[in-house]
Amino acid sequence: MMRRIFLVTISFVSIGCFAQTRHADSLKNLLKEETTPVRKFDLINKILEEEVNSGVNIDTSLCIEMLRLAHDLKNDSLAAIGYNMAGSYNARKGDYTTALEYLFTAIPLAEKAKDKRRICSLYFDISLLYIFIKNLREAFYYNLKGRENLPGKSMPMYDFLLAQFDRNMVRYYLLVDKPDSALPYVIHLEQEGIKLKTPVIILPSLFLSGAAYAQLGKKDSAAFYFRRAAGFADSISSVGLKWASEKYYIPYLIQNGRMEEAKKRAYGLLKLGEDYKNWDVKITATVFLRTIFDKTHEPDSAYYFSMAEISMKDSFFNENNINKVQVIAFNEKLRSMEERRRTEIREKQREQNITLGLIFLGILTLVILFVYQLRKRKAEMNKKLAGQRDRISRELHDNVGSQLTYMRGNIDWLIDSKGVLSQEEEMNKLSVVSETSKNIMNDLRETIWVIKKENIKLDELSDRLKSYLQKQVSFCQGTEVEIIENIRKNYSFSPVELLTTYRICQEAITNIIKHAHATKIVLEIGSDKERDYFFTITDNGLGFVTQPPKEGHYGLLNMVQRSKEVGAMFSILSEPGKGTNVALVKFS
Secondary structure, three states: OOOHHHHHHHHHHHHHHHHHHHHHHHHHHHHHHOOHHHHHHHHHHHHHHHHHOOOOOOOOHHHHHHHHHHHHHHOHHHHHHHHHHHHHHHHHOOOOOHHHHHHHHHHHHHHHHHHHHHHHHHHHHHHHHHHHOOHHHHHHHHHHHHHHHHOOOOOOOHHHHHHHHHHHHHHHHHOOHHHHHHHHHHHHHHHHHHHOOOOOHHHHHHHHHHHHHHHOHHHHHHHHHHHHHHHHOOOEEEEEEEEHHHHHHHHHHHHHOOOHHHHHHHHHHHHHHHHHOOOOHHHHHHHHHHHHHOOOOHHHHHHHHHHHHHHHHHHHHHHHHHHHHHHHHHHHHHHHHHHHHHHHHHHHHHHHHHHHHHHHHHHHHHHHHHHHHHHHHHHHHHHHHHHHHHHHHHHHHHHHHHHHHHHHHHHHHHHHHHOOOHHHHHHHHHHHHHHHHHHHHHHHHHHHHHHHHOEEEEHHHHHHHHHHHHHHHHHOOOOOEEEEEEEEEOEOOHHHHHHHHHHHHHHHHHHHHHOOOOOOOEEEEEEOOOEEEEEEEOOOOOOOOOOOOOOOHHHHHHHHHHHOOOOEEEEEOOOOOOOOOEEEEEOO
């Protein structure tokens, strides 16, 4: 039944690819007759999006026309789309540095236009480029930024964008050798591929699933998904997608000793490269064939493909130079257009500057007086804030102290009321009240400790947190604690940041003690060249199904919000029966 569904999906996608090609041709015919700038831009955008999604080469003249129309219309959202397409073109030509420049240029324009769909897409594209160049820290960061900017679920592109997020997460976790973490995203990506019926989602969902299960050592599942990927790749015409699939599948076949099948697919990949005159594909196939013949102890064939590889690389060098020339020409056209636009802006700015200069001379004295008053007011405000901090400390002390007095009065009353309650009931109540009073006093001491200091070092916070964990675990029999501390730079916290960080870690530990039923808790505290600090708290307890925090779920929501306020990244990974991992990281 599953195979039948899959074959039907393939046939629908194949029909869809053919329909896409015909649709793109009809759009180009409409473009020739269109004269309205906004409609022309919309038509170009649709053509280029179909070219991107189907994997064919991007029409550079249309990219340039897009940006010209966007600038003429003075529309930031349209300009962001144009730079996005320019970045995609450079990425396909292998110029990732220039591609990133265009994508980062597009982001402030999309943000200014409040175009969440474009912001989200840009961040996902940036993340994927960082994956290509193996800058995994940036890849992970920008993929999360993309998820933060996802449009509403009712938006037409929501599922497609979410699939990009899942695809990047799978690639990231495979590169860092964490297939367990990749698995939930693999499953979701496969569902999205079936739903969207577009090759750029379906095929990656299949070969990335195969790669994830292969890393997990689940050979049957890996083989199943790789076979599906191979069958699907044979049904589409996109050279890039086929190439990407085989780069995962053929090494898997070699690794598992299936040399004949690996050889057959490598020869098929070589033919694909020859048919489309694609040197990247041909070199990849040749390297695979050389490796296969090396492993099967066929030195003559291995030597043949080794020499072919050298020859192809020479030819590829010449082809690559041609690509570079094309990229340079394309980027030069864009820069020339940008320079003309900047010249026009400078001319208008020069005229405005004359007027503004006269105004500036008139208000200069007022500005100087304003700055003086501002500095004076700032000094007064700092003095006032210091007084407020002292008052907060006193108010906290008085408030908590009054509660303690009240609780202790109740203890005295309970002790004097002998005979009314049983001895066991009396002692239980006394224990609860006494323990509560101790907790209040501890909270008071911690808060005043933070407020009274100008800054606190990471090692001091580490000692506090270790002490807190040991104390909490002392109430849970049979719970083992492991503490790993690796502080390479002693980060200095502001009072607010320290209190926020400490409270997040406290809440994570409290949740484990209350709900996880764990037999082991691991606390890791550290810092290094790239991270100001990181805290990870891991348990082997019950675990749960992680979901985005919702309004009303104050614990997790507060931890996420607090981490954002101090510029840190908060994550939680959990599965039922597999425990929970909570991480708080601030990058340098």
